[in-house]
Amino acid sequence: MANPRTVVVLGAGPAGYVCAIRLAQLGQKVTVVEKTYVGGTCLNVGCIPSKALIAAGSLKERIAHAGAMGISADNVRLDVGKLVEWKQGIVGKLTGGVSGLLRNHKIDLVMGKGSIVDRNTVAVATPEGTKTLKCDDIVIATGSVPIAIPGFAFDERDVWSSTGALAPTSIPKRLVVIGGGYIGLELGMMYAKLGSEVTVLEATGGALPGQDRDCVKIIERSMKKLGMKLMVETFAQGYERKGSELHVKVKTKAGEQVIVCDQIASMVGRKPYSEGLGLEKVGLAVDAKGFLQVDRQMRTKVANIYAIGDIAGQPMLAHKGSKEGLVAAAVIAGHKEEYDARCVPAVIFTAPEMASVGAQEAELAAKGVAFKVGTFPFAASGRAMSLMETEGFVKVIADAKTDEVLGVHMVGPEVTELVAEAALAIELGATAEDIARTIHAHPTLPEAIMEAAESVHGMAVHIFQPKR
Numbered sequence: 001m002a003n004p005r006t007v008v009v010l011g012a013g014p015a016g017y018v019c020a021i022r023l024a025q026l027g028q029k030v031t032v033v034e035k036t037y038v039g040g041t042c043l044n045v046g047c048i049p050s051k052a053l054i055a056a057g058s059l060k061e062r063i064a065h066a067g068a069m070g071i072s073a074d075n076v077r078l079d080v081g082k083l084v085e086w087k088q089g090i091v092g093k094l095t096g097g098v099s100g101l102l103r104n105h106k107i108d109l110v111m112g113k114g115s116i117v118d119r120n121t122v123a124v125a126t127p128e129g130t131k132t133l134k135c136d137d138i139v140i141a142t143g144s145v146p147i148a149i150p151g152f153a154f155d156e157r158d159v160w161s162s163t164g165a166l167a168p169t170s171i172p173k174r175l176v177v178i179g180g181g182y183i184g185l186e187l188g189m190m191y192a193k194l195g196s197e198v199t200v201l202e203a204t205g206g207a208l209p210g211q212d213r214d215c216v217k218i219i220e221r222s223m224k225k226l227g228m229k230l231m232v233e234t235f236a237q238g239y240e241r242k243g244s245e246l247h248v249k250v251k252t253k254a255g256e257q258v259i260v261c262d263q264i265a266s267m268v269g270r271k272p273y274s275e276g277l278g279l280e281k282v283g284l285a286v287d288a289k290g291f292l293q294v295d296r297q298m299r300t301k302v303a304n305i306y307a308i309g310d311i312a313g314q315p316m317l318a319h320k321g322s323k324e325g326l327v328a329a330a331v332i333a334g335h336k337e338e339y340d341a342r343c344v345p346a347v348i349f350t351a352p353e354m355a356s357v358g359a360q361e362a363e364l365a366a367k368g369v370a371f372k373v374g375t376f377p378f379a380a381s382g383r384a385m386s387l388m389e390t391e392g393f394v395k396v397i398a399d400a401k402t403d404e405v406l407g408v409h410m411v412g413p414e415v416t417e418l419v420a421e422a423a424l425a426i427e428l429g430a431t432a433e434d435i436a437r438t439i440h441a442h443p444t445l446p447e448a449i450m451e452a453a454e455s456v457h458g459m460a461v462h463i464f465q466p467k468r
């Protein structure tokens with residue numbers, strides 16, 4: 001086997017660039033091919049810019065509600081241009097940082113759309129013409145793109161995709177969000193905080209399908225408090241522009257309705273991206289959902305071609321893609337390695353935030369696994385009170401026989417940070433008792449995880465748990 005190996009990574013998102021850097025660290029010769037922007041969706045038009053805008057929305061909202069703390073600020077104004085410029089500055093710093101890391105690791109970056117010619121050749125359409133790259137291995141990390149539904153083509157004027165929603169020129173007075181999933185709720189809530197009247201249209205019976213229902217109840221309540229309207233079992237059919245207004249036709253259980261708004265944002269999911277990739281040239285094909293099947297070493301059925309990130313299957317989350325990138329890099333460099341993560345944490349930057357790792361109750365019940373549940377409300381946390389953010393709770397699910405932590409689901413302040421402890425617990429096979437016996441610093445939010453773990457055994461100190 002040639003060593004160092006020459007590797008072409010297709011895509012410079014959080015799966016591809018992480019894989020490339022690790023390959024270089026392991027002494028391999030790497031070229032990254034990127035069609036649009038270094039850093040991919042995550043850094044440019046996804047995770048990072050959305051979190052910047054969400055933080056701004058939350059700050060504005062907090063200022064408006066700081067009266068109870070004795071703080072009043074009149075006439076809080078928003079300069080949308082400045083906000084977008086600030087967000088873009090963060091994106092610029094991060095993408096510049098990644099480009100710098102690629103350079104420092106002597107990784108070649110070729111900008112252009114790459115396609116597979118054969119098992120050892122990639123052609124890149126660059127502005128200067130086609131560039132041919134020979135290699136020992138290929139890593140496909142081409143990511144995903146937003147799904148468009150009939151009647152709502154993304155023109156980024158009337159109908160925003162998440163990309164358009166992250167670069168507003170003004171805050172729409174009335175915004176209709178199609179899709180009550182991760183993106184719809186994160187961005188819908190952000191716009192509600194910045195002043196929009198937001199209506200969310202969701203096809204299923206509730207927001208955030210597939211997530212812990214007790215957690216989602218808190219989010220739905222909070223949407224109401226923000227003045228948002230959630231229409232469930234509702235399908236958007238199409239829209240018409242009438243003067244300065246947009247008339248959205250929706251089908252609900254009660255019949256058809258028209259909702260008038262100034263802006264539509266369509267966020268009904270993402271699909272893996274493999275258009276024009278030349279998979280057929282090497283006998284590869286995507287499955288019915290558009291994913292490439294891989295083994296635990298991230299290999300496709302062609303031995304020297306790997307797939308990582310959104311193209312390699314659910315969950316389509318940046319951190320899962322990065323992990324797969326590290327695995328593929330190690331395997332290519334000849335190390336014994338496989339994807340053996342026990343869990344992938346999920347974080348949703350709603351208000352309050354939601355985070356989840358491991359199994360859910362419904363899932364365990366369906367499998368016939370006996371489990372115990374402990375919960376602890378943030379309303380009983382001194383730290384949450386001092387932050388004036390007492391909504392939500394932590395739920396710890398443990399195996400009824402072994403006490404091993406099987407899942408942790410939470411909604412409340414900073415839970416997107418707290419989930420790291422829960423993921424570590426599951427990864428290490430910790431029991432609820434292990435968490436309960438670990439000293440947690442006081443006064444901090446993670447104490448709520450400790451108390452929820454104590455509550456699994458009816459022993460939480462700061463809530464009354466009557467003996468069963």
Ligand code: NAI
Nearest residue numbers: 179180181182183184202203235236267268269270316347
């Ligand atoms: P999603 O799958 O989370 O939600 C899409 C929602 O749209 C679902 O609730 C679905 O029932 C609904 N829907 C589908 N068709 C519809 C229709 N015709 N009318 C009304 N509702 C309809 O997808 P989303 O929010 O676009 O996010 C895509 C992916 O991006 C997520 O799966 C997630 O992996 C990733 N993401 C992760 C974030 C994070 O980690 N914080 C934040 C945002 C996105």
